[in-house]
Amino acid sequence: MRVKQDMPDISLATVYNCLDTFVQCGLVRQVVHERGATRYCANTEEHHHFYCDECHGTYDIPAAPSVSRFVFQVPAGFVVRHFEIVFQGLCPKCFAKRSESAEYP
Template sequence: MKETLTDPLTADKMGGLRMTKQRQVVYEVVQEMAMEHPTASAVYAKAKELMPTISLATVYNCLETLTDAHAITQVNIDREASRFCPNLQPHAHFFCAKCDSVFDVDLHHKADASEPWNLPEGSLIDEVNVAMRGVCPNCRED
């Protein structure tokens, strides 16, 4: 058996996923905290405010389910804890080494992430993951 829609508000974004209370809470929290690119524990902390009985395991489960359903994206930088992002457009991430914040970086108009790369002839690219490190405009001024 599989997915049924229960919540019309988010159904379209959930790709026909069964929408439980927990998934809804986790999804909302990821959206609210989008700018922070929260880790699983950060989502957990916030989610508990809305639903005190939710467990960390459930937060992990929901994040995985939502990721698999392409409702959110998992963002990894080095070996740090994964962060989660509701931005579904192709984009890169910029990590400021000074303030530790994460910014979404869009592609230039009509640009392609694999553009500068001399890909092996005949390879099939599913996904290009781009992470940048540096100092953000705010921190450069300090």
């Protein structure tokens, strides 16, 4: 939407092609969630994602340095290049809304 303000004729395909290139260059990370649209995250630090069930927002969760891939039993022969933990639940805003309406999760 922001690019369209300066370049009204740009196609969505061009935008996605650019995003794909950014992903290949390691500038952004593609974030795929089974129930949501593909998103792109510009946080290049090692981190995980939290998905809110209510507002469908995606939030970055910093990676805990103590949680290494070695806590998972990765079978021999697999080379781990990246792993991500997916958190799912309510963001603080949506949790507050629920509490107000006395409808606890």
